[in-house]
Amino acid sequence: MKLSNLTVKYGKHISLNNISVQLTNNGKIIGVLGENGAGKTTLINVIIGRLNRFKGTRTVNESIAYMPDRFFLYENLRIKQAIKLFKQSFSDFDEKRALKILAHFNLNPNMKIHDGSKGNHEEIHLALILSRNTDFYVMDEPLSAIDPINRAAFIEAIENYRRKDSTVLIVTHLLRDLGSMFDEVILMRKGQLLLQDTKKNILTKYSSLEEAYFKEVGR
């Protein structure tokens, strides 16, 4: 996918300022980092096609599975109904994989969603999203409701259950938890792209991703 010279304005506020990004589905996990208001969610909204009023060009021919930062299922549903809904709605949905991921999180498909914790809700989301065979998985703050103990299982699911050649784009503030899984990092500040590089290259200049984040974003 290719986004060129992208500018998004809301009145006088510039949310994205002439940025260009190119992403390929090569099995990488890419972290999109930046402070609040940096334009991360705006960028994601352009990528997934929710934000269509912008200057520049958007070329996206790949399939995308999107996991929002808000809970998207109705709480009166059972997990198995959500699976059935996804199976009927998405031709690329793999039911067996969804059941495997649920088992990975020790979730029973017969469980009513409102009986689960917020963390369980995120896990159900992830199971549904990762069970789609798409070129890209785009996740907005996926760990926000997961407690530190269960984060490892969540990260493991992202690494093991997605389509292997797909690219995962993760918007997050939790650099300490997720940084280890990133192959590439996009750093944003005030609507501008500060940096898009592999973790390997970044770590030749900085001792850690956190240092890179604070030095680049905090300038």
Add this chain to the structure above:
Amino acid sequence: MREYLGIRLKKMLPLFLVPIGIEIIFGLIRLAKPHNAMIAEVHDLWYAAAAAVILFVTTYQLIKIYYLGSDELINILPFANELLTLIELVMYSILTTVFGAVFQEVNNYHSGVKIALGQYALSKFLSLLSFYMVLFAFAMIFKNIRKNAIGESLILLATLLVIALVITLFWQIEKSQIVHFMIGISSPDAQIRVVYLNILPYSFYDQTTAAAHRLVKMGYLINGISTVISGLVVVLWPRIVKLNYLNLVD
């Protein structure tokens, strides 16, 4: 899509099933006490209040789903938001019509007047559909306004303006035919014809049969035209203007 429709219907049904249940209870009470005028009055008031609440809630729900984009499930699914909103408003129209028809049946039974339920249902359904379609069309026209309060106010004001225009148009065309009328539903009577124009019911009295038929037909026509025009806006507007589908609640 079948699973989605089932889930959606299950979510919205309580809003309609509870009033329909209460309506049936009223029917039974009135059957037990057929000459109690106070019960009949309370029944009428209850219906008016329940119908207003249903209309208010469904109007807000429709704005929430389409304009505010706050239902993430609808945003996630691979169907056009427009299609899902359209399904939603058709469901509202059908279920509200069913609620109205139950009330009408109870009233018909006690008044001894046979009002053709088919004609009532068609008139009510078409008027609701035209109202929701106008609302949907304006939700689409103002969709790119990011400030909720401004967008919601504009949608509601524009919809009210269209309702006023539709009523004015009906009046201008039919004023020579109208003998007596009142806004609202009166108790069933062989001499009264009820016409729904964009959700508002009008009761016409003392009309000749020909004039009454004409008023009813004009009601169908105006609601039909209003629905078609709104439908054209809904189909054409996204081809003319690029729309954002952002969640405006966060």
